Amino acid sequence: MKPFAGDQIFVMDHSRCIGCEACVQACEECGTHRGQSLIHLEYVDRDVATQTAPQVCMHCENPTCAQVCPADAIKQNEDGVVQSALKPRCIGCSNCVLACPFGVPKYFARADQMMKCDNCYDRTSVGLKPMCASVCPSQALWYGTEEEFAATRSGELVFEFRFGHQVVPTKVGVVVHDAGLGPVDVSGTGPAADWRDDPFGLESAS
């Protein structure tokens, strides 16, 4: 993992997300894509839980979106930030939308262009934090140095993901709290999770 400019890293800790959508609202305030929110925020399954999952661009070291682009419209800059499709080149085919393992790129029909999270390049390139990580009330989205993370936060950072046979190293990290225990449980942290199967004690009562 190589950090972004100025030794900064971006991490996501889904267990902390409260689904407030401050990131979604703030994303469209970004100078490079005003009025267009590019971050994703989804409920995992609102029928059973309030768990939500934000998704920024992972800024893959070898981005799948760029690999599948027939127009060579998706570029990485020297910091490793993967940019939106270049307007003059993008043919609006949505290959990238379908191919991205994290589901990040968005196709905008009116502009006939793919746009995606660019790590708030207008801000981060001048030393400011990205909008989403600036405002995130629970700091599920976090921007800082690895040393700051180690000193102030719990959990371990994962920068490599496996999709079938494809191994995807990324610049954005995901926080896991039980690394090594197999598949990541995004429903929360802590050992006292028993109640979650039956929040209101219905089974013991009936």
Added chain:
Amino acid sequence: MATRPVSEKELIARFGPHLNQAPPGGWNAGLEIDREVDTHCCFCGQQCGIRLKVRDNEVVGFEPRYDFPFNEGKLCPKGVKRYLQGSHPDRLLDPVERDPSAPGGFRPVDWEHAMSRTTSEIQRIQGAYGKDSFAVLSGVSLTNEKSYLMGKFARLGLQTANLDYNGRLCMVSAGVANKRALGIDRASNPWSDIPLADVIFVAGANVAECAPITTMYIWRARDRGAKLIVADPRVTPLARTADVFLGLRPGTDSALMGTILNVLVQNDWVDHEFIEQHTVRFEEAIEAVSGYTPEWGAEVTGVPADRIVEAARLWGTSATGMLLHARGIEHHTKGVENVWSCINLGLATGKYGKPGCGVTTITGQGNGQGGREQGHKCDQLPGNRDIENPDHRAAVAEVWGCDVDEIPGKGLTAQEIVDAIHDGEIKGLLSICFNPLVSLPDTKHTAEALEKLEYYVAVDFFLNETAQYADVVLAGSLHEEDEGTTTSVEGRTIKINAAIDPPGNARRDWEIIIELAERLGRGKYFPFRSTKEIFDELRAASHGGTADYYGMTWERIEEEQGIFWPCPQEGHPGTPRLYEGGRFYTEDGRARFTPVEFRPPAEVVDDEYPTWLTTGRVISQYLSGTQTRRIGPLVEQYPEPLCEMHPRLAEQLGVETGDFVTVTSRRGSMRLPARVVATIRPDTVFIPYHWPGDRAANQLTNRALDPYSKIPEFKVSAVRVTKADGHVEVRDRRVHTLEEDHQGTSAGRRRSGLPPLLQTPTQGGETGR
């Protein structure tokens, strides 16, 4: 007579709510700005720092304010989109007067006409029916300066006892309980203490949606290994991560806390030294709960007994701990008792006055903390003084330069004022910063009361639903159009800076009130030429009271990023943490345990109304929605109320998510879509309250009041839920409907004022948001 001059549809067509979707000039208008102004968010008691961007006397955007220590740049969605309340098509630019022949039922008038008519109506009503027949309803989104002014204006300008405020619907239960038990009404700790706690107990507080930034403080504690206990009838977004979840039945909070107290005592998880040295009445308090076994607690609250014991163990055996509570335990006919039952847990375990130790309310309204201290509460004078205490009255009379007998006595509380209007005892009303038609319980009763007023004048920036009944509406100022101070959830007094001037012929609220006082012949008491002059008198008037601001100056407040009261002398550093060394603000310096025996809520379920209703908030809306229902991106996030219910209840009713249900109480009935989720108790439904008319949850709620705090019981009603005709698509919390999906009389109204994006995406073919 105060009535709505034209139909609701015509009112909405002219005065909104319409939706601001983008900054003035649009997203592509460029980012060149004239200046940036450091100030705070106007929504909620967290009072996050924010930097507003200004161009041509319009707020065009914001920048995170990383330097403000409370939020360090963080904002919830309301804060992010806060700036869109300005430059709004619904903004009142002139005073308006009811005129059924005018578009929207109100015609613009000049200030001379509006003020002279208001003055003569006040004089007529008070001449005919007595001074107290004219009432004031105020609010705590106002700054400290305006709160102080409203208190003084009611007492010396109008000379009426009947002044109260919408804080009556917020933290008053905590205020009464804290004053009687601890001698002071303020948060026990600065929020920087939360990360130092080893256990955090959140009781009746949907922190993630109603105090979002507090989530970060709780997570900092959890990064250190702290345990989290949450008591709530719903698995809120924060509760999802709790170590112990206590999913209690609405209205049983004091039974839960009483059982925990008993378990603490039975297991000797108490701090005998602290109890001995710093408290009184411990024996009486434990006697009251001696029969509250975990099994009894489980029976009453519906929470498994082993979880109650585990919560008690975590709370009692952790060296440090903080208990955070909010409206969930306070909006009850026993709201004060519920808070006492929490205070008892803090006192029994010595969790006061130390780093990472405290029991505190999370104040909800923007200036909920400061507003209530400056004397615009019916029983209080500035400095959190008691209006019935002769010494307190004399101290304030001296600052005001009036005879002590000129200060009226204790008046009616907010709900009681509306009841007195309904009964014909109060004939005239001035309201500012309060929308009781949405926020008070039993909407039908409130509307009937408004129709009985002989004269109603409102001060507002938008025509809120209550002001639609007004004779005259005076165009006032938005938060960003005036300067002053507020006091945040922590008890930290901070500086609000003006970014722009009021547009059109709108005026600053305090200028309107002072002119009215002058016209009433009482100008000698209101010599203020700026809000800073009001603050300087406020400082003096608070001096010697518990909420002592005397040592604060605007300059110091800005330089030091806020000052925590009490700050009794110049140069005093302020008091971030209360009760250090176990010293309380009572006469003998000791805290009082209070015996709390559980009693049921005012209304309980029965065969006719078999389901509990509890009401609350969503993250994207603030209070009665006067501002946030006019901000497009926030409306899109949760456009209209949904009735949350558990799959077990839904199955009994034959209801799926998106099906309409009719919810009926003894007060009224409403029809709305269901949201079926396993995150709520099966015996309870939840409806958020931010909407007016046929979408108002308060059509159903009960006017029963707490005997001490006079807070209404918003959190417990008995209802009957039945399946109704109609279905809409509900994705997550968003409601995607077409007009024809809504059947019956509400169809046109529901959709009017909502943006086209609810019918079709804003961007054609957009795959995201």
